[in-house]
Amino acid sequence: MAKRFNIRMAGVGGQGVVTGSHILSTAVINAGGESTIVPFYGSEKRMAPVESYVRVSDEAIYEIGEITFPHIIIIFHPQVITHGKSYTMPFYFGLKEDGIALINNDGPMKLHKDQARELEERRAKLYYFPATKTSLDVAGMDLATNMALMGCIGAITGLTSMAGLDQAVKDRFLGKGFVVSGGTAALDSVVERKFKKKQELIEKNVAVMRAGWNYAVDKGWAAKEIQRAEEPAAAAAV
Amino acid sequence: MSETEVKTNPQGDPITSVAAPPSAAKKDPHAEAKRQKVVTPEYMFHEAPRTKEFITGSEAAKEAIRRSNVDLAIAYPITPQSETMQLVGVLYGEGYVKEYYRGEEEVGVMAAIAGGSRSGVRCYTATAGPGTLRGLEGIASWPGHRLPVVAMFTCRVVNAPLAIQPDNIEVSYLLNCGMIVFHAENQQDMFDFTMAGFTISEKNDVTLPVGVCCDGFFVTHARGYVRMQDRGIKLPPREAWRGAVPVLDAENPPARLSRDAPVQKSNFMAYNIHAVWQQEVWAAVERSRRYIHKYMGGLLTAENIEGAEAIIIASGSAAAQSREAVRLCKEKGLNVGLIKVRSLRPFPTQELRQLCGKAKLIVVPEFNYVGWLAKEVATAIYGFSKAKIIGGPRVYGGQSMPVELIVDEVESGLTGKKSTNVAMSQIMGGTVNPDEVAHFMRSI
Numbered sequence: 283m284a285k286r287f288n289i290r291m292a293g294v295g296g297q298g299v300v301t302g303s304h305i306l307s308t309a310v311i312n313a314g315g316e317s318t319i320v321p322f323y324g325s326e327k328r329m330a331p332v333e334s335y336v337r338v339s340d341e342a343i344y345e346i347g348e349i350t351f352p353h354i355i356i357i358f359h360p361q362v363i364t365h366g367k368s369y370t371m372p373f374y375f376g377l378k379e380d381g382i383a384l385i386n387n388d389g390p391m392k393l394h395k396d397q398a399r400e401l402e403e404r405r406a407k408l409y410y411f412p413a414t415k416t417s418l419d420v421a422g423m424d425l426a427t428n429m430a431l432m433g434c435i436g437a438i439t440g441l442t443s444m445a446g447l448d449q450a451v452k453d454r455f456l457g458k459g460f461v462v463s464g465g466t467a468a469l470d471s472v473v474e475r476k477f478k479k480k481q482e483l484i485e486k487n488v489a490v491m492r493a494g495w496n497y498a499v500d501k502g503w504a505a506k507e508i509q510r511a512e513e514p515a516a517a518a519a520v
Numbered sequence: 521m522s523e524t525e526v527k528t529n530p531q532g533d534p535i536t537s538v539a540a541p542p543s544a545a546k547k548d549p550h551a552e553a554k555r556q557k558v559v560t561p562e563y564m565f566h567e568a569p570r571t572k573e574f575i576t577g578s579e580a581a582k583e584a585i586r587r588s589n590v591d592l593a594i595a596y597p598i599t600p601q602s603e604t605m606q607l608v609g610v611l612y613g614e615g616y617v618k619e620y621y622r623g624e625e626e627v628g629v630m631a632a633i634a635g636g637s638r639s640g641v642r643c644y645t646a647t648a649g650p651g652t653l654r655g656l657e658g659i660a661s662w663p664g665h666r667l668p669v670v671a672m673f674t675c676r677v678v679n680a681p682l683a684i685q686p687d688n689i690e691v692s693y694l695l696n697c698g699m700i701v702f703h704a705e706n707q708q709d710m711f712d713f714t715m716a717g718f719t720i721s722e723k724n725d726v727t728l729p730v731g732v733c734c735d736g737f738f739v740t741h742a743r744g745y746v747r748m749q750d751r752g753i754k755l756p757p758r759e760a761w762r763g764a765v766p767v768l769d770a771e772n773p774p775a776r777l778s779r780d781a782p783v784q785k786s787n788f789m790a791y792n793i794h795a796v797w798q799q800e801v802w803a804a805v806e807r808s809r810r811y812i813h814k815y816m817g818g819l820l821t822a823e824n825i826e827g828a829e830a831i832i833i834a835s836g837s838a839a840a841q842s843r844e845a846v847r848l849c850k851e852k853g854l855n856v857g858l859i860k861v862r863s864l865r866p867f868p869t870q871e872l873r874q875l876c877g878k879a880k881l882i883v884v885p886e887f888n889y890v891g892w893l894a895k896e897v898a899t900a901i902y903g904f905s906k907a908k909i910i911g912g913p914r915v916y917g918g919q920s921m922p923v924e925l926i927v928d929e930v931e932s933g934l935t936g937k938k939s940t941n942v943a944m945s946q947i948m949g950g951t952v953n954p955d956e957v958a959h960f961m962r963s964i
Contacts, residue, residue, distance in 0.1 A: 284847065320742075320920075344706075344843040346738045347920020376922075 284341040287439050288349045290376075291336065292368045293358025293428075296328040302358075302428030303334035305450045309436060310338045312453075313446035318343050322369060331367045338441045351376045354438070356431055357385040358413075363393070372397055380405050382503075384435060386413040386427060409438075409503055413494065420493045421486035429487045433494025433511075440505025444495055444512075451487050455480055550615025552751075558589070559753045561719045565712075565815050568749040577739035580707040580746045581646065581672055581732075582607035584714035585617065588670075589754045591641035592619045596629045596651065602674045602740035604646045617644075626651045630658025637667040637729075640760030640767035642718060644669070648736050649676030652690045656697075662729040663698030663801045666765045668721040668758070669729040670714060674736035675836075677918055685918020686735040688836055691864065692892040694731050698801040700808050701865040702816075703835040704734040707744035709862070716815040718755060726808045727764035728801070733864075735837035735887055737918070764804070805866050812863050819868035821860045822875055828857030830881040830930050831907075833872070833897050835861040838885045838921060845885075845926035856930055867896055873904040881933045881950075882909045885926045889916040891946060898948045908933060908950020912942030 289306075293299040300321045307317040320335040335349040355377055362368045363385070370376070374383055374397070383401070385391065387410050393401070401408065413430035417423065420430075429451070436442050492511045498504045499511075548554070559568065564587070575583070581604045585593070593612065595605035612620035618641075623629035629645055636643040647655055652673050662669055677683040678690045694701050700720065702713040710732065717730035734740065760767045812819055824846070825831060834842040839860040849856040859875060861868060876882060882905075884894040894911030901907070910933050913925040925941055932939045939947075 318742075344840040345923055346742065346837055346840055350920070350922035351924045 284339055285439075285441060286339040286341070287337070287353045287441070288345075288351070289336040289338065289354045289356060289435065289439075290349045290352040290370065291334045291356040291358065291431075292362045292370065292373060293332050293356075294328070294361060294367055295323070295326060295330040295332055297332070297358045298425070298428035299332045299334050299358055301454065302432045303336045305429075305447065305454055306338070306432045306435060306442070307336055308450035308453055309432075309442040309446040310439075312449045313442040315340050315441045316343050318345075320346075320348060322348060329361075329367070331362070331369055333369050338439055340441065349376075351378055352381065353378050354382045354384065354435065356435060357383065357387075358427065358431065360385070360387050360391060363391060372400075374401055374404075374406060377401075377404055377406055380407070382407045382409060382438065384409045384411060384431065384438070386411060386431060388412045388415055409434075409498075409501070411494070411497060416493050416497065417490050420490045423486070426487050426490035429490040430494035430497075433491035433496075434498045434503075436491075437495045437498035437504040437508045440508050444492060447491055447495075448488050451484055451491065455484050455487075549613065553615035556616075556752055556754045558756050561755060561815060564749060564753065564755055565716065565719075568753060570747040570749055572745050572747050574743050575707060575746055576603075576741060576743050577674075577704075577707045577710045577734060578602045578604040578607055578741070580711040580744075581714055581740075582611060583746070583748055583751070584711045585644060586611055586751055587749060587754050588644075588715050588718050589642060589757050590617045590644050590718075591758070592633075592636040593617050593644045594621060594623050594629045594632050594636070595645070596623045596626055596647065598626070598648070598651045601648050601651070602646065602736060604672060604674065604740065608644065608646075626655035627658060630655040630662075633669055633671070634658060634662060634665065634667055635768075637662075637669045638665065638768040639770075640758065640763075642668075642722075642758040644671070646672035646674065648674040649678050649684070649690065653678050653693065656693060659694070659699070659729070659731075660697045663804075664797060666727045666763070666801075666804075667729055668718075668727055668763065670717040670721060671729060671731050672710075672714065673731055673733040674740045675733055676736045677916075683917045684737075686737045686837065687888055687916050687918050688733065688735050688886075689888040689890060689892075689916070691733050691836075692888070692890060694733070695865055695892065695896075698798070698805065699729045699731050699865065700726075700805060700863070701731045701733060702863055703861065704732060704739060705836060705839045705860060705862075706739060707742075707746045710734055710739060711746050711748060712816065713862070715755065716812075718758075719815055720808055720811040722758055722763065723808070723811055724762050724764055726804050726811065728804050728808065733836070738837045738840075738920075809866050812866070816862065818871070819861070819863040819866065820871055821862065822871075823858045824855070825857040825859070825875050827855060828879070829855050829934060830883060831857040831859060831876060831879045832883045832885065832926065832930070833859045833861065833893070834885055835864065835893055836887065838887055838893075841921045841923050842885060842926060844923040845930070848923060848927050849930055852927070852931075854930060854934070861893065864893075864896070867900060869900040872897065872900045876901045876905040876907055879905055879907040881930070882907045883926065883929045883933060884909065884911055885921060885929070886912070886914045887916070887921060889914060894946065894948075902949075906949065909948040910939065910942055911946035911948060912939070914942075 310317040322333040414427045416430045417426040675688040677687040721730040832842040915921045
């Protein structure tokens, strides 16, 4: 049977929901799997609802379009739940039985009793993960919230590896052409400075991602064969 | 897969990603196009080695045009559109297309395409949604004038309220024009059907336009793997003298185009001319079958039909969703077959009669409200199959069809449970209870 996860990510503008889904998708492909993404948003502005649909599998994916019945939902921001900032209401609409809801919050949220009951009826697993806090602790910025969540979901699905995620971040921020074209030695000082900044950015992002990955392993959420990732050397916040 | 994968269209903006490298600035921009070698359609479709690329449906159409020796392409960029005609414009810059311009609107574009084809050159255009209907007057006249053309229809919503997402209801307007109509499932089909379309449309005993449809956006804007022949080869040019009707000579226009049109005389001669003409157009549609077999490998593809408890029949994006439905059914222990209809005109009537002879349940998911495919299927197999036909599930206005809806229909169809998604009036054949249908019709 194919290992297949249809993942619906919901967050707000500026959190990098689409970037996060792109990185997860690339990471799964880097690790030899298959993946597709469908971003979904209205006007592009900060704090406006954003959804992204990611399909990951170890077999060919033919399906297209939005995901109505996900195996996993990822909530990037508590306001998706509390303010209904989502294209899908309530946030768990269509979640399959025994599905997973990974929610970025410092602790369990108080849900409306009807919602709590419906989630229980579906035997939904609610995983609360303080992704923004992790991003702040590890990288000294909240911008890597998406990375924390992607690390976490990478371990939960077990369809990629930390190395695959690592490479996906590099692909995303450096662009393959940039690295291949000349190498750092041939770059002029301006580009070199930018490159150094990017290098730092990548290291921080990867460190946060690793923390997310390990959080999932420590909590026992990760797929069977998934091990803790090596602690990053440059994890300290600057 | 052992095939090598090349990236001639790197990810990113499709327009900038195809710009010529700076070093080529002084060189002849048409140099590569001039070096293209003509090969036979047989070599092109059956023998030429292919490499795999990850590109959008619009880019796939562009790559098909690159290898199709196109003389004239006319664009009208309306929203909702795809980048296809814009990308074909890039090909014009590179010398792969001999003539290219932007029409004033679709009526003008379709009329100009008719003129181009009538003068004997190979023509291509693409439109979408409301643009298709605006151009339909011209499009519907192409078959009667026996004009070989390939037109791409990247289906969008055409009926109010306005939406710009894919909904393939516009295909139903094209089905009765007398043109050949293909429905592409994915980027690969866009590529293959477009190229095969030119070859089939120009066959002497066909001489008809070909419409290549896809569910826009899902196919045109999304990327998928496309296996393509080398860009250094192309199809032979159109040899208009081989066509069923003579090429227009502007100085000596054939009488039937300019004088004594049947419409001017309401008498039995006029009716007779019209009848003969229409019969010949549809006979030509029939004759295209063998070329569709030859160059495309058949009007449909069938998987896992033998011993299947139920068969899903779908075209376009619904076929993609149905593949996943078959997989989910398998996980639930249900053995389900899949028939993907590639050619809607001509319709694979004989093939369906044969494949569905023993079927008990047929489910026809569609991305439109009216269910044109379900009607086609029911008409085709009437009297040849006792299967219960569920005309649904359907999504419209551009919604993606959840695979789970298709699985629901298969399950409810097999267990006899009442469907919550499909109206009773859309369930045909089998043992339908007429009282239930009547009750449903009274209640709506």
